[in-house]
Amino acid sequence: MLHTVTLALPLLALAASVAARLPDGRLHANMPPLPVLKPFALPINERKQHTRTGAPLPPLNTTYYFDQLIDHNNPSLGTFKQRYWHTWEFYEHGGPIILMTPGEGNADGYTGYLTNSTINGRIAQQENGATIVIEHRYYGLSNPYPDLTVASLKYHTIQQAIEDLVYFADTVKLPMPGGDKVAPGQAPWVLIGGSYSGALTAWTKINKPHTFWAGYASSAVVESITDFWQYFDPIRQFMPKNCSADVEAVIQHWDAVYASGNTSAFNALKDQYGMSDVVHPDDVTGALRNNLWDWQSLSPTTGHNQLFWQFCDALEVKDGKSANASGWGVDHALAAWGTYFKNTYLPQLCGGQDAETCVGTYDASQSEWTSTEVDDANRSWYWIVCNEVGWFQDAAPVGAPSLVSQLLQPSGDEASLSH
Ligand SMILES: *[C@@H]1O[C@H](CO)[C@@H](O)[C@H](O)[C@H]1NC(C)=O
Ligand SMILES: *[C@@H]1O[C@H](CO)[C@@H](O)[C@H](O)[C@H]1NC(C)=O
Ligand SMILES: *[C@@H]1O[C@H](CO)[C@@H](O)[C@H](O)[C@H]1NC(C)=O
Ligand SMILES: *[C@@H]1O[C@H](CO)[C@@H](O)[C@H](O)[C@H]1NC(C)=O
Ligand SMILES: *[C@@H]1O[C@H](CO)[C@@H](O)[C@H](O)[C@H]1NC(C)=O
Numbered sequence: 366m367l368h369t370v371t372l373a374l375p376l377l378a379l380a381a382s383v384a385a386r387l388p389d390g391r392l393h394a395n396m397p398p399l400p401v402l403k404p405f406a407l408p409i410n411e412r413k414q415h416t417r418t419g420a421p422l423p424p425l426n427t428t429y430y431f432d433q434l435i436d437h438n439n440p441s442l443g444t445f446k447q448r449y450w451h452t453w454e455f456y457e458h459g460g461p462i463i464l465m466t467p468g469e470g471n472a473d474g475y476t477g478y479l480t481n482s483t484i485n486g487r488i489a490q491q492e493n494g495a496t497i498v499i500e501h502r503y504y505g506l507s508n509p510y511p512d513l514t515v516a517s518l519k520y521h522t523i524q525q526a527i528e529d530l531v532y533f534a535d536t537v538k539l540p541m542p543g544g545d546k547v548a549p550g551q552a553p554w555v556l557i558g559g560s561y562s563g564a565l566t567a568w569t570k571i572n573k574p575h576t577f578w579a580g581y582a583s584s585a586v587v588e589s590i591t592d593f594w595q596y597f598d599p600i601r602q603f604m605p606k607n608c609s610a611d612v613e614a615v616i617q618h619w620d621a622v623y624a625s626g627n628t629s630a631f632n633a634l635k636d637q638y639g640m641s642d643v644v645h646p647d648d649v650t651g652a653l654r655n656n657l658w659d660w661q662s663l664s665p666t667t668g669h670n671q672l673f674w675q676f677c678d679a680l681e682v683k684d685g686k687s688a689n690a691s692g693w694g695v696d697h698a699l700a701a702w703g704t705y706f707k708n709t710y711l712p713q714l715c716g717g718q719d720a721e722t723c724v725g726t727y728d729a730s731q732s733e734w735t736s737t738e739v740d741d742a743n744r745s746w747y748w749i750v751c752n753e754v755g756w757f758q759d760a761a762p763v764g765a766p767s768l769v770s771q772l773l774q775p776s777g778d779e780a781s782l783s784h
């Protein structure tokens with residue numbers, strides 16, 4: 366989310382058939398995609414390893430289990446199994462122990478973060494360290510209770526997550542040779558994270574300064590911001606100028622039609638965008654944010670044919686020519702966005718679902734709000750969003766340039782997310 370612009374990558378697909386998912390794995394199309402680190406599992410032929418001295422190592426994907434306290438304020442509640450992955454390929458006595466959680470996702474599939482394909486392993490390689498990837502509580506299969514009901518989520522807080530990292534470092538007997546003699550104080554522990562887990566790294570260093578010798582926080586989103594309209598601002602500034610000018614003009618037009626109170630004009634717009642069945646106006650204009658959320662899937666390696674570029678091309682290329690920096694203006698852009706949204710984008714976004722099911726947020730009986738199975742990163746993540754971090758991605762203040770409709774305000778997000 367915040368990670369200020371580009372990071373934020375899709376999360377791994379999971380077995381749990383929780384709810385009627387969108388093709389992109391989200392619960393719902395009026396919720397931002399999760400900002401979780403990209404999974405990074407090594408190909409099978411690179412998973413077999415040995416130490417520098419030639420001693421064989423277990424396969425990288427070997428899963429270990431740690432008995433983690435359910436409630437750090439009340440250890441008598443008992444423990445749950447927290448999954449982790451670990452290697453000592455580069456370890457030599459005196460080297461650091463490098464710990465990372467991918468944060469808000471199932472942590473299976475992150476074994477690349479054990480190896481020197483990542484900064485974690487590069488540090489281990491250089492400093493003779495060992496690496497660990499640990500699954501965050503309430504994600505994947507690391508759950509205090511067998512479901513994600515509100516009662517079970519009671520111990521899903523950032524403070525408990527911080528204390529998990531500390532308790533793990535203080536208590537674990539690592540399965541490597543000498544792994545019972547590397548507690549903090551005996552070996553330097555280094556905590557690494559990116560995006561939310563980068564923030565968690567920074568918060569851990571401040572909140573519990575004595576366990577980790579160093580922290581490495583990448584794209585860390587350390588501030589909680591309820592009305593995080595600025596999420597869209599770097600997109601507005603750095604996307605093609607013609608495209609941002611036209612998006613702004615189209616959104617202003619939608620808002621003006623809504624404000625005019627002319628229901629038949631608003632309905633005509635909904636129809637033009639393939640959302641005639643969507644009941645609530647904020648769900649309709651909110652759905653248009655999807656084209657902008659696609660920005661966060663861009664990275665230097667993703668190439669040109671990404672959804673975000675397809676979107677801008679749909680608005681800005683007319684008869685083989687693209688608009689200058691001012692865009693084509695609202696008349697062309699409104700129609701071009703409508704055609705693209707209705708015929709190409711929305712069907713892709715929603716799969717077989719009708720638009721109201723896909724983008725409507727008012728029906729509390731939909732399975733995305735009611736399903737409580739574990740391994741549902743979206744549900745676990747939105748619990749933290751609502752309770753602790755906010756980061757609602759809505760309209761800019763009135764008067765500031767906005768790519769997002771004024772109908773989108775944090776109060777609406779809070780209402781739908783707390784169904
Ligand atoms: C949650 O959302 C992400 C995209 O934001 C998706 O990739 C993932 O598969 C979703 N589902 C689960 C169960 O985590
Ligand atoms: C590890 O990967 C191998 C090869 O893909 C697979 O056969 C094995 O089941 C995996 N083990 C675990 C614990 O996932
Ligand atoms: C990474 O480690 C492997 C051994 O696992 C080694 O062969 C390779 O040279 C290392 N890569 C770099 C860039 O140091
Ligand atoms: C409402 O908008 C429609 C165009 O969609 C227009 O024909 C009609 O005159 C408008 N009504 C009023 C009262 O402005
Ligand atoms: C106009 O839009 C096209 C198509 O998306 C883009 O390739 C081009 O860079 C944009 N030009 C300007 C000046 O914004």
Ligand SMILES: *[C@@H]1O[C@H](CO)[C@@H](O)[C@H](O)[C@H]1NC(C)=O
Pocket residue numbers: 689690691
């Ligand atoms: C863009 O083109 C329009 C005509 O289509 C023209 O009026 C305008 O001045 C041009 N803007 C820029 C920045 O070149």
